[in-house]
Amino acid sequence: MKKILEIFLGILTAMGGFVEIGELVFSLNAGAKFRYSLLWVVVLGTVGIIVYGEMCGRIAAVTEQPVFTLIRERAGYTAGLGTLIAANLVSLLTCTAEIGGLAILIKLLFGGNYFLYIVLVLVFLLVCVWFMSFQVIERVFGLLGLLMIVFVVAGVYLTQDWNGVAWGFVPSIPAVETSSDYFVYAYFVVALTSSIMLPYETYFYAAGAIEDGWNPSDITLNRIIVIIGFSLGALLSIGLILIGGSFLKPLLIEPQLPGTAALGPAIVFGKWGLIVGVLGMFFAFAGAAIENALTGAYNFAHFFGWSWGKFRPPKDAPRFNLAWIVMLLAATLIILTGVDPVQVVEYSIIFAVVILPLTYFPMLLVARDKDYMGHFANGWLADIFGWLYFVIILLAALAAIPLLIITHGGEG
């Protein structure tokens, strides 16, 4: 019974923690620009995060070694340090964008001063991470992030052309007006894949598995959570594309603010739809801000071998605790300069895809290493998908920066 509850909570947590501001912005825009024709990318990215999420969870359960320990062992000190710096810059930018998004949401509900809300959000996040245990953080933000299901319901309600939706799951190049639109489409393919496969998700997932004290008997638990939880999470992304394609595109609205997403539930369910949608986003963004701050600290600790973890009293892991505090403070300082959170999101997503291969390659090597993993090493299925997705993210990484420049950040 306890096991079933654990699986159930794990699935819901994985689902609720699936979407953050980057995915929200890119999913909504994907629908608003290209209607349903990017739906197949959600499937592509979700299978990818399932493949690598399963591997890093399995490695953590079997060896108790988190991702950056492996990166350092396999890539060496200098290359590993380069990956660490890049990964933590991406996490910092993601955290920055989430904090900005949170302040925008509060302003949407109550009006008032955006910069004041940024500071309040910082205090809220600091208090939550300091006083809450890992399990409480995981559950509270994961489960309340499930309020975002209102977007799926609204998306389904607003959609009539289900034939068009079905065709969206078949990879194809849509009929567009100008040739530069092809590049914008390609940019969205790369960005949407990246937003779903953000590397911090694997760092955080593996560290969380160790925080939760997983051992080899949890391998089945890991598989179920990753496969079902992430697949259900993808529904949130699909719901946002439907809102973009069925509602925003016909009205020619180009969503620029996270609040635009709430128009969908607001149209369908009125005031309460708006409130539930905004609350769902609030907990999803706050969860992602916390996860990215903690991820930065985990990465430092795992690379340099510090004492780490929320399961230890802070005084026994001082460097780790200082690291996440610094991450939150630095992210707040960046957003206080007045940069547009959505702009920060775009850069963080595109730079994230560049470091994906650097993260996933050492993970793949370790997961298939029989000396290291024993009989828990990759089987043929995990191997095939692992290599396949390594090639896909390599291509995406090579295309990301050129596409960002050619399309002026997706503007065409």
Added chain:
Amino acid sequence: MTEGYLDMCRQVLDRQVIDSNHIPCGKVDDIEMNGNKITAILIGNGVASERMPELARAVSRKIFGDRVVRVPWSEVHVITHEIKLKSRAVDLGLDERQGWVFELINKLPLAWKK
């Protein structure tokens, strides 16, 4: 332990070091050798930064200092995915609970609570 049979690069260098209470206390940043025998593992940015290009080394030492702690090979208890030591971190000079970072974190409310 028969040192000659260890694939040192893979099984020792860059591995996590834990003390007798399972507390992480750094990585094997370098290995001290005498002939083909390992005599000690070296932990600290002083040796880790040696492995970087010159400019990066200077920056790294500015930020993280150049401390090195030498742990004699006889202190190594077991090698698995990690290098487990026979003594406690505090006795080997590897304890994190000192210095300004510790003082700062320890001042915050409930810093002793899990």
